[in-house]
Amino acid sequence: MSLVLETRNIDKHFYKPKDFHVLKDISFKIKEGEFASIVGKSGCGKSTLLYILSTMDTEYTGELFLNEQLITGNSKEELSRIRNRNIGFVFQFHYLLSEFSVIENVMLPAKKLAEKSQKEIEQNAREKLEMLHIGHLAEQKASRISGGEKQRVAIARALINNPTILMGDEPTGNLDSHNSENVFNIFRRLSIEEGLSLLIVTHDNDFAQRTDRIIEMEDGRIIS
Amino acid sequence: MINWSVIIGIAKTHLLTKMKSTVTAALGVTFGIGAYITMAGFMTGLNNLLDGLTLNRTPHIRLYNEIEPSKKQPVSLYADFENTFNVINSIKPKESQKKIHNALPILQYLKTDDAVKGATPQLQTQIFYLSGSIELGGMLIGADIMEEARLSNIKDYIVKGSPEALRNNANGILLGAGLADKMTLTVGDRIQVSTVSGDIFPLKIVGIYQSGLAEIDNSQSYVNLKTAQRILGQPENYITDIHIKLFDIEAAPAMAKRWERQFDIQAIDIKEANAQFETGSNIRNLITYAVSITLLIVAGFGIYNILNMLIYEKMKDIAILKATGFSGNDVALIFISQAVIIGFMGGILGLLVGFSLSALIDNTPFETEALPTIKTYPINYSPLYYIIGIVFALLSTFIAGYLPANKAKNIDPVKIIRGT
Secondary structure, X not given: OOEEEEEEEEEEEEOOOOOEEEEEEEEEEEEOOOEEEEXXXXXXXXXXXXXXHOOXXXXXXXXXXXXXXXXXXXXXXXXXHHHHHHEEEEOOOOOOOOOOEHHHHHHHHHHHHOOOOHHHHHHHHHHHHHHOOOHHHOOOEHHHOOHHHHHHHHHHHXXXXXXXXXXXXXXXOOOOHHHHHHHHHHHHHHHHHOXXXXXXEOOOHHHHHOOOEEEEEEOOEEXX | OOOHHHHHHHHHHHHHHOHHHHHHHHHHHHHHHHHHHHHHHHHHHHHHHHHHHHOOOOOOEEEEOOOOOOOOOHHHHOHHHOOOOOOOOOOOOOOOOOOOOOHHHHHHHHHHOOOEEEEEEEEEEEEEEEEOOEEEEEEEEEEOHHHHHHHOOHHHHEEEOOHHHHHHOOOEEXXXXXXXXXXXXXXXXXXXXXXXXXXXXXXXXXEEEOOOOHXXXXXXXXXXXXXXXXXXXXXXXXXXXXXXEEOOHHHHHHHHHHHHHHHOOEEEEHHHHOHHHHHHHHHHHHHHHHHHHHHHHHHHHHHHHHHHHHHHHOHHHHHHHHHXXXXXXXXXXXHHHHHHHHHHHHHHHHHHHHHHHHHHHHOOEOOEOOEOOXXXXXXXXXXXXXXXXXXXXXHHHHHHHHHHHHHHHOOOHHHHHHOO
């Protein structure tokens, strides 16, 4: 089975306010279709690692491979394109553009990618929303729907370009247990039905226990 | 690759949801551009009017004989007084003719010159106007009136009668308006003029001439060149002035110098004759531009401020856009297009406001004794100012948008998302 994501010897320092070695020699691999979670105490560096993996943070040493291609050292423009094309991202706080309607939010990354016509994009966006049972909200303003619904819209947006991997930074951290359960079930279904690779940072142990693989971190190292 | 429809779409949504700030910013531009158009149109309209008042009836080059003392006095030619220090008291001008020597050949020559639009002969002389027992001193100008009408806007200043009427009447005179008032004369009346040597000559008034400059209107009148020569008892080649109009006014100083040498004659060009006038025009233009640019800069700061605040409010949106694959340049373009849209809308509206205000001023009655042809305030509708206006609107809003947009471009999405 091919590798979706691989890191080799990633190190990162925070220099402000004082030198702090936040990630120490991180090397691991995510296989295609794997549903993995990263757990660890607050401040162990798991979010920092995720931002490096998402290509948004480029200040590190070591090597990052996506689809078995080295992307460390690529230009910012190139990284934006990779992010747009290959990585879906779900945050702890929904982070929708509140002035746009739900469907526009979902369509935005696809419009940026501009590989499909406007009509196809809209149809795809509607399919994603239907799949997450929020098709009826398509025309609503993003600021006028509930928290659980927002997170599902964010997932739809992350999926719109059919990414290679979906990353989540505590996607259930801000949701009640019912909605958390809902989000987990969506992830699980995407993993099984669509064969999507997922990498979720969480400190919800229940959530982590039910994933295929748990990567545990402590003090900037992977311990298991 | 830049996906303009997406970028413009986002920019438009931002502007529409922040309607109040958008309108405020656009109105800033509108007022700046509108005020600029109005001021530039009004000021240059006024400048052109004043230019017309003096410059249009001043020839580009005037050739004449100056009455002046000889530069070389006879004593300096006398060998016995070489290397001595000579003091001469009460130097008088040398005895010479007022008329231009070889005036007709010079005139012929000038008319064949490609740079010359026209050259007209004039005979200027001192004269007394007689009306009953009243005797008023003044100037009489004998001129080829049809040529003058072609080359200058003298026609505008003939308030009664016409140049043709003068041409058709060998004993006709275009009387200065001030003179006509003083002597209560009007078109159709007769007037007698007396030369310096005392010859009296009757003339018929065929028109009234009002330039707007009182000292000219109170003393100056026009007759046909031949009439003037007859009054003075001089032959047809007696011409005291040649007025030259060029195609290119900028060439006047150089050509004046050339002809001065070539014809051994005095030549004065329009720049020399109206130096202080041009200074006045320049300063008025400078003030116009200073005020307009100030207005536009103020509008620019308004836009800068509003966009800066908008970007501060949109930090999270910017982070999301970057996280979902929009590059820094895309984000910067979103904000720059917002600024330019504001500039374009505000600018176009400003042009309309400026045009309306100009039209309003243009139709405001403005009647003054001094300017007989002017009925309303002068306005210059030159398209140049409209082009400058819209270009400046786009340029200033682009700069005002560029700086905050650059800030947005460099926002680190990780910092915003992690909330640090």
